[in-house]
Amino acid sequence: MPTFYAGDELGQTKRIRWTSPDQSLVETIFEREGAKSAMQVMDLRSGMLLTGFADGNASLFSLQDSESGKPTLIQEWKESRLRSQHRYIRATINEKGAYTCTSSGHVRFVPLAKNIGETEETIPSQVTSIPTRLCDFRLSPSGNSFAYGGEEVDLSVWDVDTAFTARGSPAETTVAGQKRKSKSSDLLPGELWRAKNVPNDFLNLRQPVHITSLLYLRETTSGSNHLATGTYSGSVRSYDTRAGKRPVTDWKSLAQKGGIKLMEKGHREHELFIADMGSELAAVDLRNGRKLYTYKGLSGSISAIALTSSRLLASTSLDRLLRIHTTTDLPLKDGGAVEEKGQILDQTFLKSIPTVICWDGEVNSGDDLVSQRRDDGEADDDIWTNMPAIEEGSDLETTGKHSKRRKASHVPGSDQ
Amino acid sequence: MPPRKRFEASAIKNKEKREQVVRARKKEKGQEKLKRRLEIAKAEKNDPELKKARLEKNVPRTLDNMREFNPTMITADPQASSSKSATTDENKDRGPDPESLLDISLDPFSSSLSPPSLIDPFTPPKVLLTTSPRATKVSYEFCEELLSVIPGAEFVRRGKGMRNVEVGRIAGWAAGRGYGCVIVVNEDRKVCNALTLIHLPSGPSAYFKLTSIVPSSKISSHARPTPHNPELILNNFVTRLGHSVGRMFQTLFPLMPHFQGRQVVTLHNQRDFLFFRRHRYAFRSTEKAALQEIGPRFTLKLKWLKKGLPAVRNLGEAPPGVMFDEGGESEEDEGVEDAAKDGRDSVEKGETGEEDRDEDEEMDDGEDREEKEEERKKKAKKVVRPPKDDEYEWMWKPELETTRRTFFL
Numbered sequence: 031m032p033t034f035y036a037g038d039e040l041g042q043t044k045r046i047r048w049t050s051p052d053q054s055l056v057e058t059i060f061e062r063e064g065a066k067s068a069m070q071v072m073d074l075r076s077g078m079l080l081t082g083f084a085d086g087n088a089s090l091f092s093l094q095d096s097e098s099g100k101p102t103l104i105q106e107w108k109e110s111r112l113r114s115q116h117r118y119i120r121a122t123i124n125e126k127g128a129y130t131c132t133s134s135g136h137v138r139f140v141p142l143a144k145n146i147g148e149t150e151e152t153i154p155s156q157v158t159s160i161p162t163r164l165c166d167f168r169l170s171p172s173g174n175s176f177a178y179g180g181e182e183v184d185l186s187v188w189d190v191d192t193a194f195t196a197r198g199s200p201a202e203t204t205v206a207g208q209k210r211k212s213k214s215s216d217l218l219p220g221e222l223w224r225a226k227n228v229p230n231d232f233l234n235l236r237q238p239v240h241i242t243s244l245l246y247l248r249e250t251t252s253g254s255n256h257l258a259t260g261t262y263s264g265s266v267r268s269y270d271t272r273a274g275k276r277p278v279t280d281w282k283s284l285a286q287k288g289g290i291k292l293m294e295k296g297h298r299e300h301e302l303f304i305a306d307m308g309s310e311l312a313a314v315d316l317r318n319g320r321k322l323y324t325y326k327g328l329s330g331s332i333s334a335i336a337l338t339s340s341r342l343l344a345s346t347s348l349d350r351l352l353r354i355h356t357t358t359d360l361p362l363k364d365g366g367a368v369e370e371k372g373q374i375l376d377q378t379f380l381k382s383i384p385t386v387i388c389w390d391g392e393v394n395s396g397d398d399l400v401s402q403r404r405d406d407g408e409a410d411d412d413i414w415t416n417m418p419a420i421e422e423g424s425d426l427e428t429t430g431k432h433s434k435r436r437k438a439s440h441v442p443g444s445d446q
Numbered sequence: 447m448p449p450r451k452r453f454e455a456s457a458i459k460n461k462e463k464r465e466q467v468v469r470a471r472k473k474e475k476g477q478e479k480l481k482r483r484l485e486i487a488k489a490e491k492n493d494p495e496l497k498k499a500r501l502e503k504n505v506p507r508t509l510d511n512m513r514e515f516n517p518t519m520i521t522a523d524p525q526a527s528s529s530k531s532a533t534t535d536e537n538k539d540r541g542p543d544p545e546s547l548l549d550i551s552l553d554p555f556s557s558s559l560s561p562p563s564l565i566d567p568f569t570p571p572k573v574l575l576t577t578s579p580r581a582t583k584v585s586y587e588f589c590e591e592l593l594s595v596i597p598g599a600e601f602v603r604r605g606k607g608m609r610n611v612e613v614g615r616i617a618g619w620a621a622g623r624g625y626g627c628v629i630v631v632n633e634d635r636k637v638c639n640a641l642t643l644i645h646l647p648s649g650p651s652a653y654f655k656l657t658s659i660v661p662s663s664k665i666s667s668h669a670r671p672t673p674h675n676p677e678l679i680l681n682n683f684v685t686r687l688g689h690s691v692g693r694m695f696q697t698l699f700p701l702m703p704h705f706q707g708r709q710v711v712t713l714h715n716q717r718d719f720l721f722f723r724r725h726r727y728a729f730r731s732t733e734k735a736a737l738q739e740i741g742p743r744f745t746l747k748l749k750w751l752k753k754g755l756p757a758v759r760n761l762g763e764a765p766p767g768v769m770f771d772e773g774g775e776s777e778e779d780e781g782v783e784d785a786a787k788d789g790r791d792s793v794e795k796g797e798t799g800e801e802d803r804d805e806d807e808e809m810d811d812g813e814d815r816e817e818k819e820e821e822r823k824k825k826a827k828k829v830v831r832p833p834k835d836d837e838y839e840w841m842w843k844p845e846l847e848t849t850r851r852t853f854f855l
Contacts, residue, residue: 040552058545066552111771134771162771181834182765238761242835262835288757288835307835309843326845329854331753331837348753348839350518350549350686379517379686381545383839 032338033390035059035093036346037069038382041083043091043101046378048344048354054378059100060091071121071130074388078104080128081386082118086110088130090123090140093390105143107155111136120167131167131178135160139194156194158220160186166244170255175222177257179241185225185259187271193220223255226275228267238262243293247316258316260290260304266319281319286310294335298360303343305332311345313357313372317364323371325355336389343372346384353377509717514852518686520546546686554649555693558626559701567701568675570598571626577603578632579610585633591661591742592629594671595711595724596698599629613642614758614832621647621755621830627698631656641746644755645694647830650839651756652694654720654746662741669726669738674707675700676724682715687840688855691720691748709740718853720746748855750841755832 034046043060062083071082077094079101086109091101109118109132116134123129127141140155164180169190176193179185217224228237240262247256247268254272261267264285267277284290288307295302300316311332312324330349337343343355354377358370455471458464490497505511520542551560558571573596577585581604593599604610617628625646632640638659644651662668678699683692695713703709708728714721724741846852 040549113771116771136771159770161768163766163769183768236765238765287838291837307837309838309841327848329840329843329846331839348837377517381543381686382549 031394032340032342032344033392034336034344034352034387035072035074035079035390036334036352036380036384036387037072037081038380038384039068040066040382041069042382043069043079043081044380044384045099046344046352046380048376048378051376054352054354054376056378056380057099062087069385070118072386072388073121073123073128074390075123076391078123079388080121080123080130082109082121082130084117086112088118088121088128088140090128090142105140107138107140109136109138111157116162119164120169122169124169124173126173129169129176131160131164133162133164133180135162135164135178137167137176137193139190158193160188160193165240165242168245170246170249172249175249175255177244177246177255179244179259181240181262182238183241184227184239185241185244185257185269186221187223187255187257188218188220189222222253223271224275225269225277228277228280240289242289242291245293245295247295258293258295258302260285260293262289264289264306266290266293266302266304266314268316279319281314284312284314284319284321292332292335294337296357297337297339297341298357300360301357303335303337303357305335305345307331309347311335311355313368315360315364320365322360322368323358325353325372325374327374328353333383333385334387336387338389339393342375344387344389346380346387348383350380350383351377352380352384352387509851512851514849516685516852516854519684520550520686520689521684549686550689550693553690553693554645555690555697558645558697559693561701568704570596570675570700571697572624573599573698574616574620574625574628575599575601576616576628576630578630579604580606581631581633582636584636585631585638587661588638588659588742589631592631594673595676595741596629597673597675597700598626612756612758613644614756617644617646617651617755618758618830618832622828629698640749642756643694643698645697646755648754650690650694650754651752652691653749653751655749656744656746658743658745660743662739665739665743667738669740671724671740672707672709674704674709675702676707676709676711677703677705679710679712679714681712683855684715685855687748687751688715690751690839691855711741715855718747718855720748720855722746748840748842751839753837753839755830757834757836758832759834 031047031049034048036044036046038044041062042058045057045059047055049055065085067083067085067087069081069083071080073080074093077092079091079093080088081091082088087106088109089106090104092104093101105128109130111134112118112132113134116132119131119133121128121130125142127139129137129139131137137158137160138155139157160178161180161183163183164178166180167176167178169176173190175187175189177185177187227239231237241259242262243260245258247258249255252272254270256268256270258266258268259277263282265280265282266284267280270278284304285306286308287310290304291307292305293302296313302314302316303311304314305311309328309330309332310324311328313322314320315322325345328345328347330347330351332345332347335343335345337357341357343357345353345355347353354375355372356375357372358368361368455464455467458467486496486500490500522541550556561567575589575592575596577589589601593601613628613630620628627646628642628644630642630644631638632642634640638656641654641656642651643654662671676699678696680692680695683689692713692715699711708726710725710727712721712723712725714723722742722744723739725737725739727735727737729735840854842854846854
């Protein structure tokens with residue numbers, strides 16, 4: 031019975047409780063008063079919900095111990111530096127506080143309020159500026175570093191503490207608009223690592239840099255970060271900050287239409303979900319970059335996906351539908367085909383275009399669909415074991431060319 | 447005694463005898479059916495209630511009334527539309543869901559369909575009509591017909607060679623020049639086969655497959671069109687996607703029709719096919735109206751609906767360097783802001799929405815000429831950039847049609 035929280039273009043927050051196929055309860059738990067502004071980013075962690083809207087406002091709610099099921103507002107603030115043509119690209123909550131980033135490179139860290147109702151005046155939020163024209167921003171799992179990438183902005187990993195405490199404006203070090211010298215590897219203060227562009231293509235032309243989505247694959251204590259980026263041209267590249275600046279792997283043409291819109295890491299090892307600009311949602315094997323399966327029956331572009339621990343995936347799309355999908359195990363052998371493909375279990379009509387979705391993180395006992403199906407498989411096995419085995423040399427055994435093939439999948443009684 | 451098994455005529459080996467038996471049996475069957483029907487007719491002649499009951503019971507099952515449940519249907523009766531979720535008796539007669547209505551009222555078409563009250567509802571929205579590159583006479587003839595259908599439509603030929611520009615860029619320029627919609631007629635091998643509707647400034651783009659075009663000259667006893675604003679009839683747009691498409695067509699036509707023109711344009715949706723018809727009507731009595739078909743007749747089928755303008759992938763442009771956003775207004779912002787302010791100013795200058803342009807200018811005699819020219823220049827400079835990538839609100843894929851009874855509009 032996973033519960034999801036979704037935000038939409040009208041600025042509403044909805045809670046969707048999915049109990050079983052064909053039964054999902056959708057309720058709007060929060061609506062902003064005044065002009066409707068689309069929700070652009072959302073994050074949910076340990077009962078706290080962080081939302082960011084198109085007009086620059088951001089709110090932090092608590093979802094715990096509310097009698098009416100409504101969230102209680104803890105903090106809210108406005109990103110004053112956000113201009114009309116830019117938008118929020120990521121919001122993350124940590125134990126320390128909330129981080130929001132805009133496509134104009136304005137990052138804000140708001141420490142968690144100890145009491146409800148404290149506003150920006152009482153708690154100072156820390157701000158910093160990173161390059162503009164960003165498409166994605168991620169905080170590492172440990173919260174020590176963050177990475178960003180965008181349009182002609184290559185993948186860059188920064189240290190969180192240095193980024194906020196370094197100096198006021200990193201632009202003092204460079205003149206705005208001037209191209210960086212390619213040979214000098216001058217990192218901005220706070221920057222730990224920056225990727226290098228892939229080599230020129232077969233016509234010796236520079237490959238344009240346009241990262242549309244990124245994520246942390248792994249973060250080790252020794253400082254080696256493994257990241258994956260999805261590009262505008264439809265390729266998925268993985269980087270290792272310790273191994274070098276060029277991507278470790280570059281898998282081209284993973285997107286069917288347009289570029290890679292979204293990427294999320296699955297709970298299984300080597301599992302990655304990508305959504306392209308058309309209506310494709312696919313699972314990719316990170317060992318070899320092959321698409322394991324795509325979900326059939328999607329009609330609109332995916333706007334957000336959320337994974338649960340019980341091997342379910344929820345996706346929202348621009349055709350105003352929320353879909354619950356199953357995810358299947360990867361093949362044991364690298365390069366093998368997947369045995370079973372993921373299916374769409376259910377779709378719910380949300381009356382407005384959903385833009386973001388998060389799983390609430392609560393694991394319920396009756397959740398695991400995978401275990402349910404395993405039970406069915408065991409029942410089937412019982413049928414097979416109870417059937418009488420045909421001995422060799424008996425009348426029922428087929429002779430000739432087919433006998434070898436038949437032995438492998440012999441079904442008693444099927445020959446008659 | 448056990449029932450005697452009926453012998454099959456096909457068991458008779460003699461062809462002549464077999465044919466004889468089959469003929470006799472068929473005749474007998476037909477006569478029995480006729481007898482049955484005559485009895486029913488006789489009974490119904492005396493009691494019309496029986497006929498009513500029979501007609502109510504014998505409703506034929508068609509693909510339309512056996513339609514697969516689509517969760518995005520917006521109907522007046524929520525109980526009927528939801529076969530899955532439990533609804534209480536209270537919800538039965540409430541009408542369409544208020545949230546759906548809110549969503550519809552806030553969609554990209556709402557600014558054209560519910561405009562500020564000072565705008566003249568009789569003025570048609572500017573529509574730019576063009577063809578695919580290298581079009582031939584067939585396209586130009588069809589475009590001529592479309593010009594008569596859509597008041598406010600302007601036809602511009604596509605450029606040749608270097609002057610041939612992407613549709614996304616055309617849409618951006620048209621949006622900056624105050625057009626409400628761009629229509630592109632696509633031609634392939636001397637046949638118009640598709641129509642792209644791009645709502646401006648940032649609105650959805652829809653691509654329809656165009657079939658069964660019958661120009662008005664080919665319609666027997668067709669009427670002549672007049673330049674009056676037509677009335678619009680949109681039939682059978684049931685789902686949320688259907689509402690979007692219907693509202694998109696609504697934005698092509700002026701809000702207030704000229705009723706004295708007695709012209710009506712119908713877009714009838716049946717099984718995801720949109721049938722376009724244009725008629726002239728005349729009331730013969732208060733109940734009955736006679737129709738005479740005017741204009742072109744064609745059929746459309748939606749293939750995809752994109753969220754924004756068609757994308758322009760400018761892969762060859764020089765890469766800008768890494769920059770930081772300093773804050774403060776950029777030129778783009780200024781241009782947009784001034785255009786918005788300008789719009790309000792020009793509306794405020796005219797006291798009512800129905801004032802003519804001449805009257806406006808007379809009133810402005812006292813105003814500062816220079817200021818007005820500056821504003822006009824800024825208005826013309828409004829920049830609308832097409833997006834870098836397409837997002838699809840809906841696209842047709844063969845895997846979506848799981849049964850023949852699945853429809854999306």
